[in-house]
Amino acid sequence: MAAQLAFPSQRFALANGLRAxxxxxxxxxxxxxxxxxxxGSHDEPAAFPGLAHFLEHLLFLGGECFSDEQRLMPFVQACGGRLNASTQARSTDFFFELxxxxxxxxxERLLDxxxxxxLDEAGQLREREVLEAEYRARAGDLDTLCDAALARGLTPGHPLADFHAGNRASLAVEQAGFQQALGDFHRRHYQAGQLSLTLLGPQSPAELRRLAERFAMGLPGGAPQARSVPPALSPxxxxxxxxxxxxxxPRLWLAFALxxxxxxxxxxxxxxSWLIRDEAPGALLAQLCERGWLDEMRVRLPYQHAGQALLVLDFTLADERAATRERVEAALFDWLAFMAAASWRELLAEYAGQAARRLVELAPLERVREWQRATAGVDEQGIAALFAQLQPQRLIRLSGDDRxxxxxxxxxxxxxxxxxxxxxxxVSRTGDWRFGVADGAGVAASSPVGAEVMLPWLPGPEERGALFLRWRLADAxxxxFFALQRALRPVAGAAxxxxxxxxxxxxxxxxxxTLQGDADALPDVLAATASVLREPVSSACAQGLRLSLAxxxxxxxxxxxxxxxYALPDSLALGGSLHHTEREATAERIVAGWRQARWDGLLVGLSAxxxxxxxxxxxxxxxxxxPAGLPPPPLPAGAHRHDLALAGDEHAVLLFCPLADRSAAGEATWRLLARCFEEPFYRRLRSEMQLGxxxxxxxxxxxGLPGLLFAxxxxxxxxxxxxxxxxxxxxxxxxxxxxxxxxxxxALSSSLEAPVRFPERAEHAWQLHQAGRxxxxxxxxxxxxxxxxxxDLLAAHQALLASAGGRWMLTSA
Structure with missing residues (x-):
């Protein structure tokens, strides 16, 4: 059942093979x-691991027509846009928003x-050092370590167990054989028959089609390449x-070889993922968190091709005990059995509605990346095929902690x-599982008798609303905080x-x-939220300190x-000190903290x-x-430095220079100054100096404090x-x-235009409110x-060098 989409779309193939x-x-x-x-990486020559990923990096260095500051990356950044790329096992994606x-x-720049x-050799040598730095950083990345460990559980010979990230040792740029392989890979795969293009924008369908056709005209034609069948994942x-x-x-990963x-x-x-990550009362995640076994879970699909897949359920555990891991695993298989016997028709209809709403709420970049998946549709047969293989005999069990x-x-x-x-x-376990809540659950019986509190309001659609509240607490x-966050999770799931x-x-x-969404439900969600904030349940309070330490x-x-x-906001708010008092959370302490707390807010949309x-x-x-709002916290003048004792071999620095002149002219000058610095800073420190x-x-x-950030x-x-x-x-x-x-x-003036989409417009208004604008x-x-x-820029530059608004440095000691 496909989501009912709010965006007209067309799919077509062009004469040279491009699918659009x-x-x-x-x-x-x-x-x-x-x-x-x-x-992707499983298609590269075995002699040069990482070649596919390396080529992805090299392409951003530019082409024949657009080089240096005119390349795609600085162009998109100067427009206030976003871009990135990703090399997967059997595909490589390039994506941007502007x-x-x-x-x-x-x-035009993407095509070029x-x-x-x-692909000059000097540029390759510089970019190889960037890839080496990325490889070293990934060596401490938890998802990377998890996937490497899971590969040890597969049958020998599968390419998932091979090296594909690339580093200085595997990318023999100086060898003629490497250059030949790089050129061959580019000619074979970077042609129209191997490419698919998705364009999303407010332009008319006819204009979007014209742009796709013009893009295709510049590509070499070709046919889809035959793809090798991978060896089996099992036994x-x-x-x-x-x-x-x-x-x-501590973590528990339960990976299923499909x-x-x-x-x-x-x-x-x-x-x-929508089913298993439901946090409404009675759902699997809600019950495991309530019992204090689990803090979070994710669903990942790090590999899929030709009907094969590795589905990973990533559980963040409350403790290192083997008994906790066994309880979580037992609850999972019991829940799987319960859901496998469920009727999918109503659940699929509910999911389609929520998926369609979510797609509308996404920013264009995230929406275009999810488009093909969201429009593929899912039916009962596909769900049954997936659940049928979520069995213990297909499981790779991986757990870990620092001990x-x-x-x-x-x-x-x-x-x-x-x-x-x-x-x-x-371990066998039988649970009282449910999916979601009964109709009408969480609906307030009647409005309170107290006087109405008026917030600043901005117009928006009457059928949607956004409510933002902010509390400032002396020492809660x-x-x-973590106790309240835990107590609110069932409310968030039901909402x-x-x-x-x-x-x-x-x-x-x-x-x-932040509450954002359906206008009819928003007041009820606020009522339930306020009730929990005033009187958090004791089970959540009991976990507060553990959750903070976790x-x-x-x-x-x-x-x-x-x-x-993560540390920067605390450093600014606390005057450079990052010391936190760690105390047990109790309902009494929370209530006492509320008595001193001051709050403000903003309301966007909704009917009168x-x-x-x-x-x-x-x-x-x-x-x-x-009612007048909370002012930004005062900042002490001068330079401030905080050295954090961080584990690992890499070093990092963060420099934040708060805005010195808060007038419109002062902020406009600093914003333009930031645009002047952005591309040269990246180019000099990353590409030319190869720092990391x-x-x-x-x-x-x-x-709430605007300024220039360097990292x-x-x-x-x-x-x-x-x-x-x-x-x-x-x-x-x-x-x-x-x-x-x-x-x-x-480009900066264009980026300052008010967002059109309601979620972005509401968030933008809240950012202005927090800054006192x-x-x-x-x-x-x-x-x-x-x-x-x-x-004006030169004067602002001198103010920056003089630390006119302050200078906050955070470093890894």
């Missing part, structure tokens, strides 16, 4: 592109780099595996510490089934609640640059009657409302050296003397931007 899909999205202000090559007016220019790439080795984790909470699956397997897995001893082995090109454990008979404790997304997050001193462990397993990004009902329920929200894989900069808002992570340079390189870059005033101001100004602030920025001169 066009999607008309009239309400979007941005366009998105997905180009898929029917070849303002719709620039779609044709983006396609694909059909006429610049499996049968033993369980234990993996030593570099950091993070075969002879129908073509729409991805759509069936999406439906399965596993193990033996160092190499698998799929990465080193892992593994130990084997004997296969054990499954992290454990209290999702009624078309409302609920998020409860923390940043610095603030806790934030989140610290989870973050410790992330890349160093991500850990610094619905806004009145929301206002009445807001009177039940804990804390003291602040993770390098970025830009204008960001952190905890870099390196496997070779120390933190002090990285700071020196960042400072040397910023000291170079020649960048501003040669920056193409008119082009950057036009009026709703017409983007228009004021555009007016100020039009009058800026190069002298």
């Amino acid at each position: 899909t066009i999607v008309h999205a009239p309400d979007d202000s941005r366009a998105a592109v997905l180009l898929r090559v029917a070849a 303002p719709s007016a620039h779609l044709e220019q983006g396609l 780099m694909l059909a006429h790439p610049c 499996l080795r049968g033993e369980g595996l234990r993996l030593r984790l570099p950091a993070g909470p 075969d002879e699956q129908p073509p729409a397997l991805e759509a069936a897995v999406d439906f399965f 596993v001893a193990g033996e160092w082995v190499e698998s799929a090109g990465f080193g892992v510490w593994l130990e084997r454990e004997p296969a054990r008979p499954p 404790g992290r454990a209290s 999702r089934k009624r078309g409302v997304e609920l998020r409860f997050t923390a940043q610095g001193m603030d806790w934030q609640l 989140e610290r462990r989870r973050q410790a397993g992330e890349l160093p640059i991500r850990q610094l990004l 009657e619905r806004r009145r009902v929301v206002g009445q329920w807001l009177s039940t929200v804990p804390g003291i409302s602040q 894989y993770a390098v970025f900069s830009g204008f960001r808002q952190v905890g 870099v992570q390196s496997p070779w340079a120390s933190a002090e050296q990285l700071l020196g390189h960042v400072d040397a870059f910023l000291d170079d005033s020649r960048l501003l003397a040669t920056a193409p101001l008119d082009d950057l100004r036009r 009026p709703h017409d602030w983007p228009g004021r920025l555009r007016e100020a931007l039009a009058g800026l001169t190069r002298d």
Whole structure:
């Protein structure tokens, strides 16, 4: 059953073999592109592991017509867009999003780099060092280590156990044989018969088709290449595996080796993920979390081809005990048996409706990437085929924590510490499983009697709404936040089934609640949420401290640059100190914290009657409302540095320079300054200096504070050296003397246009509210931007160097 889609689309094949899909999205202000090559890492020559991934990187260096700053990457970045690429086992994807007016220019650059790439050896040698840095970073990535360990459980000889990431040793750029193989791979696979193109944008279908046809004209023609049939995934080795984790909470991975699956397997897995990740009362995930066995779960499909697949269920456990792993596994198989006997018809109808709503809510880039899966449709036969193979005999059981001893082995090109454990008979368990909640559950009986609380309001569709609330607490404790977050998960699960997304997050001193979705359900979800916040259940409070410590462990397993990004809001809010008091969460402590808490908010959309009902329920929200809004936290002047003791061999630095002049002209100047820096910073530190894989900069808002952010992570340079390189870059005033101001100004002005889609428009309004800006602030920025001169930029650059707004440095010690 396919989702009922809100976007007209067409699929067609062009004369030279290109397969195209066009999607008309009239309400979007941005366009998105997905180009898929029917070849990936399992199609590369065995003599040069990583060649397919390496070619993906090389193509972004540009082509014959567009090089240097005119390449696709800097062009999209200058437009305020997003882009990336991904090499999978049997496919390679290139995708980007940008303002719709620039779609044709983006396609021209994509075509140039694909059909006429610049593959000079000097550029290859530089990019090989980038790939080496990426390889070293991935050596500590948990998904990479998991997939490498799981490959040890497969039958020998499957390409999943081979090395495909590529590094300095495997990419013999200097050899003639490598250059021949690289050229052959490009000629064989980067031709129209191997490519599929999806265009999504507000342009008319006729215009989108014209763009697809023009793109195809520049490609060499060809036919689809014959694809080799992979060897069988099974028989499996049968033993369980234990993996030593570099950091993070204990994990359990239950991976199923599938075969002879129908073509729409991805759509069936999406439906399965929707089922198993349901958090409404009575669902599997809700019960496992409530019992304190589990904190989170994910569903991944790291490999699928020719009916084969490896489906991985990734459980974040509450503790390292074997008994906990056995309980979770037993509950899973009991739930699978329960769901396999269920009637799929009603569930598929409900899923189709929710999937269609979700597709509408996605940003263009995410929507174009999911389009083929979302429109493939899934039926009862496909679901039955999937569930029939989710059996213990197809299972690879992998668990891990940081206490596993193990033996160092190499698998799929990465080193892992593994130990084997004997296969054990499954533990039986019978649960009282349900999917979702009964009709009408969670609906408030009547509105409260209290006085209506009025929030700032912006118009929007009456059938949809968005409510944002923000509390500022003096010292409520992290454990209290995580206790409330846990207590709200069943409410969020039930809300999702009624078309409302609920998020409860923390940043610095603030806790934030977001409710967005169906207008009829939103007041009821607010009522249920306020009730839980006022009186959290004791079982959730009992887990608060453990959940807080588990989140610290989870973050410790992330890349160093991500850990610094996590720490930045706290550093700004707490004046540079990252010390948190860890105390048990109790209902009494939470209630006491609410008495001192102040809160503000924003409401977008809804009819007048619905806004009145929301206002009445807001009177039940804990804390003291602040009609005038909460100001951004004050920042001490000067330079501040915080060194974090992070595990691992790589170093990272983060530099955040808060906006010095908060006028429209001041912010417009700093935004343009950020655009001038973005591409040169990336090019110099990543490509020319080859410091590392993770390098970025830009204008960001952190905890309501706008400013310039610079970040870099390196496997070779120390933190002090990285700071020196960042400072040397910023000291170079020649960048501003040669920056193409008119082009950057036009692109920045375009990016400041108000979003068209409701979710983005509501989120954008909330960002303005948090920064203390009026709703017409983007228009004021555009007016100020039009009058800026190069002298204004040079003055802003001097203010930046003088740390006029402050200077916050976070480093990995």
